[in-house]
Amino acid sequence: MASLISKSINLQADLGPRLSPSASIALPDDANFANLTSRWREWHAPTIAAVVQVATEGDVQQAVRFANEHGLPFIARSGGHGATEAMASAKDAIQIDFRKLSHVKLSEDGKTAIIGGGATVKGVVEALGKLGKQAVTGVCECVGISAPILGGGHGWLQGQYGLPADQVISARLVLPNGDAVTVSEESHSELFWAIKGAGHNFGLVTEWKYCVYDIKNPKWSYEIFVFSGDKLEVLYELTNEMIKTQPPQVTHWSYIIKVADIDPEHPIIWYAIIYDGPVPEARQYAKPIHSIEAIMVNSGEATIPELAALTFQDENGPGCAKGLTSLRYPIGLKSYNTASIRKVYNEIDETFRRVPELAGSFFLLEGYSTQGVQAIDEASTAFPHRSDEVLVTSYVQYKPDESMDTTAQEFGKKLRDYLLEGSDDPDRLRAYVNYANGDESLEEIYGWEEWRLEKLRKLKKHWDPENRMRYYVPIV
């Protein structure tokens, strides 16, 4: 707001008339401002001078142009789950709020859908589900659809169809100068390449033309196990064997987490096998896991929204809860190194006792299947980590408390270091951009092959010479 006042800008009067009738502007003294700007993580979040709720592509263009004319930073907002260091450098920014751009429209041939840039995972799953269709989306219901796609993305269906970014036929993009273009294989193909993995740096997506598929199984199957920590080695060694022949329909998904009702002393391992297929087949696949003594086993069938709830990623679950300081330190792996995971477990166990404020943290190991992902040439998109089999991150979480920050950061980094030391390439961390803490190097995020960063830098210079889009793991 200070920047608006110091520059004598009256946003309502100066920008308002340039917007469509359905757009709106909110300023800090408006009743809904706090609600509009609240985020999954408030810690190191952008500071917002004003919110422009866009309703058309033209509104996005006007908001971007207006911000540029007045030298104001701007930042897109969809699901509000973005949490990486660079966001904090957006000071007194215009929040270009995409949430009204959430339409989902199926094409006549039923093979693609037009999806608004501000739609959420839940919105897309529900709208397509009503039509018997599904798409490759993230898992967490309240995450925006766009940011995962821009960073490559991960979700249940990736083994069958590829990453979210691989589903894009074309996108309408408002460039950092306010011009709007269509990007696809046929139109600005290099920019199209860039937005599929490094997209937060290049433009604002108003609309995606996105692949959709028939729902094969309205109900998926799941097998959920709870194990005590002493089963860790046998469990992840077995998982290493199983992922060698993991069918495209299967995800291994596990948490190391403290659940006092189950084990008041130590963290437990919550382990799920999620399967796009009938229960007997899931049982057959999960059979080896049943040979390990579990504290609890729960199996059944569930729709995708029910699976989101079962994995704590539904809109009422912990994945969507706002207000905690949350730090993530992602790493991509080829397999589970049980000695490293043991170190992680012991560190978590010890830290939770020593620093009870951090005991609400958890450690997530995502073992999506990868056939669909690896069927696509690694050079054909900006997403650099196609050969990883497992995606791991801690979620170090605590009630906002500055005195905890250093301890929490050291804890999260240490957990990642254990895994890196025991990985296939301990000198070269591979970190998923959408989980990035923000302290990683550009190579770690955007790929170690020299040509990748060179290409991205060249494209950045061409498409965003003023570096206006620099608030989400910036290339420059």
Ligand SMILES: Cc1cc2nc3c(=O)[nH]c(=O)nc-3n(C[C@H](O)[C@H](O)[C@H](O)COP(=O)(O)OP(=O)(O)OC[C@H]3O[C@@H](n4cnc5c(N)ncnc54)[C@H](O)[C@@H]3O)c2cc1C
């Ligand atoms: C609890 C939780 C669960 C998650 N689950 C998954 C998952 O299952 N799969 C997965 O891949 N990732 C997942 N993520 C990571 C997620 O992809 C990132 O956190 C992402 O940044 C969140 O996007 P958002 O729209 O919710 O957040 P926002 O804060 O609204 O957006 C984040 C950034 O994305 C960019 N952006 C947003 N909308 C647009 C747009 N229309 N055009 C251009 N840029 C835009 C902007 O740079 C913005 O700063 C999860 C994160 C959390 C916290």
